[in-house]
Amino acid sequence: MAFEIPKQIYSGSIKTVTIGKGDKAITLGGETSYPFYVFEGVMPNPPRVAMEVWDKDPGEDWAEPAKEPFREVLGDPAAWAKKCVNEYGADAVALILVSTDPNGDDAPPEAAAATAKKVAEAVDVPVIVYGSSNQDKDAEVLPAVAEACQGLNVVLGPVQDKNYKKVGAAALAYNHVVAANTPIDVNLAKQLNILLGQLGVKDSQILVDPTTGGLGYGMEYCYSVMERDRMAALTQEDDRLQFPIINYAGQEVWKVKECKQTNEEAPQLGDQQTRGILMEAVTAVSLLLAGSDLLILRHPETVKLAKTFIQEMLA
Amino acid sequence: MALTGIEIFKMLPKTNCKECGFPTCLAFAMALASGKAELAACPYVSEEVREKLAEAAAPPIRPVKIAMKDAEKVIGGELVMFRHEKTFFNPPLIAGLLTTAMGDAQVDAQLDAFAKMQFERVGLMLRPEMFALKDLGDGATFTALAKKVADRTDAAIMLMSDNVDYLKAAAEAIKDRKPVLYAATAANAEAMGALAKELGVPLVAKADNYDALAELSTRLTGMGLKDLILDSGSRTLKQAFQDQVVIRRAALGPKFRPFGFPTVTFPCEMTDDPLKETMYAATFIAKYGGIVVLSSLEPHRVFPLLLQRLNIYTDPQKPMIVTQGIYPINNPDENSPIAITTNFALTYFIVSGEIEGSKVPTWLLIKDTEGLSVMTAWAAGKFSGDDVGQFVKKCGITEKAKTRTLIIPGYAAAISGDLEEELPDWKILIGPREASHIPAFLKSLQQ
Numbered sequence A: 001m002a003f004e005i006p007k008q009i010y011s012g013s014i015k016t017v018t019i020g021k022g023d024k025a026i027t028l029g030g031e032t033s034y035p036f037y038v039f040e041g042v043m044p045n046p047p048r049v050a051m052e053v054w055d056k057d058p059g060e061d062w063a064e065p066a067k068e069p070f071r072e073v074l075g076d077p078a079a080w081a082k083k084c085v086n087e088y089g090a091d092a093v094a095l096i097l098v099s100t101d102p103n104g105d106d107a108p109p110e111a112a113a114a115t116a117k118k119v120a121e122a123v124d125v126p127v128i129v130y131g132s133s134n135q136d137k138d139a140e141v142l143p144a145v146a147e148a149c150q151g152l153n154v155v156l157g158p159v160q161d162k163n164y165k166k167v168g169a170a171a172l173a174y175n176h177v178v179a180a181n182t183p184i185d186v187n188l189a190k191q192l193n194i195l196l197g198q199l200g201v202k203d204s205q206i207l208v209d210p211t212t213g214g215l216g217y218g219m220e221y222c223y224s225v226m227e228r229d230r231m232a233a234l235t236q237e238d239d240r241l242q243f244p245i246i247n248y249a250g251q252e253v254w255k256v257k258e259c260k261q262t263n264e265e266a267p268q269l270g271d272q273q274t275r276g277i278l279m280e281a282v283t284a285v286s287l288l289l290a291g292s293d294l295l296i297l298r299h300p301e302t303v304k305l306a307k308t309f310i311q312e313m314l315a
Numbered sequence B: 001m002a003l004t005g006i007e008i009f010k011m012l013p014k015t016n017c018k019e020c021g022f023p024t025c026l027a028f029a030m031a032l033a034s035g036k037a038e039l040a041a042c043p044y045v046s047e048e049v050r051e052k053l054a055e056a057a058a059p060p061i062r063p064v065k066i067a068m069k070d071a072e073k074v075i076g077g078e079l080v081m082f083r084h085e086k087t088f089f090n091p092p093l094i095a096g097l098l099t100t101a102m103g104d105a106q107v108d109a110q111l112d113a114f115a116k117m118q119f120e121r122v123g124l125m126l127r128p129e130m131f132a133l134k135d136l137g138d139g140a141t142f143t144a145l146a147k148k149v150a151d152r153t154d155a156a157i158m159l160m161s162d163n164v165d166y167l168k169a170a171a172e173a174i175k176d177r178k179p180v181l182y183a184a185t186a187a188n189a190e191a192m193g194a195l196a197k198e199l200g201v202p203l204v205a206k207a208d209n210y211d212a213l214a215e216l217s218t219r220l221t222g223m224g225l226k227d228l229i230l231d232s233g234s235r236t237l238k239q240a241f242q243d244q245v246v247i248r249r250a251a252l253g254p255k256f257r258p259f260g261f262p263t264v265t266f267p268c269e270m271t272d273d274p275l276k277e278t279m280y281a282a283t284f285i286a287k288y289g290g291i292v293v294l295s296s297l298e299p300h301r302v303f304p305l306l307l308q309r310l311n312i313y314t315d316p317q318k319p320m321i322v323t324q325g326i327y328p329i330n331n332p333d334e335n336s337p338i339a340i341t342t343n344f345a346l347t348y349f350i351v352s353g354e355i356e357g358s359k360v361p362t363w364l365l366i367k368d369t370e371g372l373s374v375m376t377a378w379a380a381g382k383f384s385g386d387d388v389g390q391f392v393k394k395c396g397i398t399e400k401a402k403t404r405t406l407i408i409p410g411y412a413a414a415i416s417g418d419l420e421e422e423l424p425d426w427k428i429l430i431g432p433r434e435a436s437h438i439p440a441f442l443k444s445l446q447q
Helices: A064-073 A077-086 A109-122 A135-148 A164-174 A186-199 A219-235 A250-254 A272-290 A300-313 B005-011 B025-033 B047-057 B104-116 B139-152 B164-173 B189-199 B210-222 B237-252 B274-286 B299-312 B345-358 B374-379 B385-394 B410-422 B435-446
Strands: A016-019 A026-029 A048-054 A092-096 A127-130 A155-159 A177-181 A206-209 A246-248 A294-297 B064-067 B072-075 B093-099 B119-121 B124-126 B130-134 B156-160 B180-184 B203-206 B228-231 B291-294 B325-329 B338-342 B362-367 B405-408 B427-430
Touching: A048 A077, A048 A300, A064 A077, A064 A272, A077 A092, A077 A109, A092 A109, A109 A127, A109 A135, A135 A155, A135 A164, A155 A164, A155 A206, A155 A246, A164 A177, A164 A186, A177 A186, A186 A206, A186 A219, A206 A246, A219 A272, A219 B299, A246 A250, A250 A272, A250 A294, A272 A294, A272 A300, A272 B274, A272 B299, A294 A300, A300 B237, A300 B274, B005 B025, B005 B047, B093 B104, B093 B156, B093 B299, B104 B139, B119 B299, B124 B299, B130 B139, B130 B291, B139 B156, B139 B164, B156 B164, B164 B189, B180 B189, B180 B228, B189 B203, B189 B210, B203 B210, B210 B228, B237 B274, B274 B291, B274 B299, B291 B299, B325 B345, B338 B345, B338 B374, B338 B385, B345 B362, B345 B435, B362 B385, B374 B410, B385 B410, B405 B410, B410 B427
Parallel strands: A048 A092, A048 A294, A092 A127, A127 A155, A155 A177, A177 A206, A246 A294, B093 B130, B093 B291, B130 B156, B156 B180, B180 B203, B203 B228, B338 B362, B338 B405, B405 B427
Antiparallel strands: A016 A026, B064 B072, B119 B124, B325 B362
16 A cells, blocks of 8 residues: 555645835745645745844954954945845845944934935845834834835834834834744734734734744744744634744854854864854754744855755755 | 553453552553553563553654663654654764775764764763764775774764675674664665664665655564664655655654654765755754764764754753852953852853853852743742842852852842842842843943
8 A cells, every 4th residue: 555644734824924115025924834844735935034234333242254244344234235135145134223222322213213214225125124122112213113114114023012002003104014022932922913913913014023042042942932833823723823933043043152152262163154154054944944934144154055945945 | 542541451450469569450550551660560461462552552653772882872762743742852863974985084083073072061961973884885994994983982883885795794893882784675675684683783774765665664574673764765855854754744643653763864965065964964853853964073063953953852841950050151250240040041041141242250150940030930939039148158159259249130130128138248239131231231340
């Protein structure tokens, strides 16, 4: 008797969300099976890779190998974004408004919004704009960004339980997408999606940011939350979890000790640059297998590897 | 699925003879059902029942023991498709490839690298465990290579050859190490099966499609072989990934016995690009590989995979914890600041990572909170002012540092009053709530 693949019954699918404008707009989601299980479902919109751009020179915050490819554009976010798109083939640009952090530079919302507008206009690919994750500050910064980027259909995030009303309302008013961020918990993710819906944010405007853990630093928590999210969405018809997933991975990977240690500091760990790239690539692969639709990555070489992986898995 | 205690009880003699060590047959049945007793303890159960119970009790994926020099690893034995459904038990072995075409210098370099590749993390030793030795048509060199690896390393060994005679010679030369044999195919199953049986070693069954693989493993189990490892033959990422999912699913769902074995995967045969190869390996670590063979072992490629394996195979049912104690970070001295947090491993990793990133020499105290994070530990009364104060006094930090300033987590700010009473000579500083703000906080103390 011939062997037959035991069937997994799927009763739901992931909703689609389009980000950006014009020819380079990207549609995310639409999966009808577990990630890359294309022998029993479809993945009509391949996962995409955005590249991380900071609104200030990261200085010592970034490991040398992560800064090297951007040496001449650090501190000029628009030029940096252009380089990501033109030279490194980024599907999207993720502008991180680090300078707005009230525990850091505490830049005003107006300045951040101006930067966001400049970056969004400098590239033709979709733009993701993340604040500092300070809920109060983001509640001021992200609406200002929404207004400045009117008509560009950007992703605003991280939208959290204490600022979803302000940011959600701004996304509604200026037609943007929100990245709904909760602390590694399926039920909290669902709850925030429900709240955003009640506010009037359409299903086509919601991405889920489950909070990303770096390799060796809690990646497994986010990996399993994503798998649970996908299981609920695809096999338990949990309508409020059927959204594409976004992961801000680059920062979580590269900030750890093992990415920052130089060849002199940690000879037993091999080459710093290759190690960093692979720590990011291995994280990317894990997140993609768990259900990521949009990855924010840092190093151009990782971006290339992740895109190759996606392409080969869907070949 | 496994039988319940009552179902097992019905098949027992019900004499309550106590010879099994349990007071009643029912108690014994319950112990059997929960895996706490072996059926062999009952001398009176019939042969027929014995077989029936053995069949029902056999795990859906056989745990296969793989010998290292001084240790025994297990692959397979998994019960779920997703780690959150229970946990994954047996991490895949990471192997490096050596061939008879490599020169001595190249082999020696890999053996040396292997010996050094041990990374300690939260009390665990992370390392690759295996070498796969491949014969490229040179029997004498193959046997010599096997001996060398067996002599010079503690690695588990997989011997790979198309030539049964070469394989036999090499395997016999290192038979005490119980090498894995690679591979039985439809063409040589009899000879390979007989050799594996004679030496009592695990055998890889290799075929190029599901039907052929099922047929081959059935044939080998028919010969009395139990410890099989499956190679689905696919060498493209997409197909090999699908095979891993299908084999695991068939074994767990419909209990398809021919696929009830761990698998071996070969990223080394899928690309010449070492970076891509690492991504392929990551795919099979996450998704169901039993052994992952790399073309070579370099720390910058192996280390990320070891971290991934640690993450994926961490038991989600138990909090990961670190040992209570004093953790010096960035070489602190007697004037360095002292910070305290809980022993939840993630808390520790994030906090220690941020302190390291700040480059500010700091003493980090880790207090046992039974693996709870700061907020939960505080809410559960396991990070109270009294507790923390007692710990600070007793942990020995006062002998290492003259500083009497203690930084507590922002989320535990409420304990500062009690703590001041408990530690009257100390100044209690409330640190940031978010770990990412630690560097700025520590730097501000220096000014």
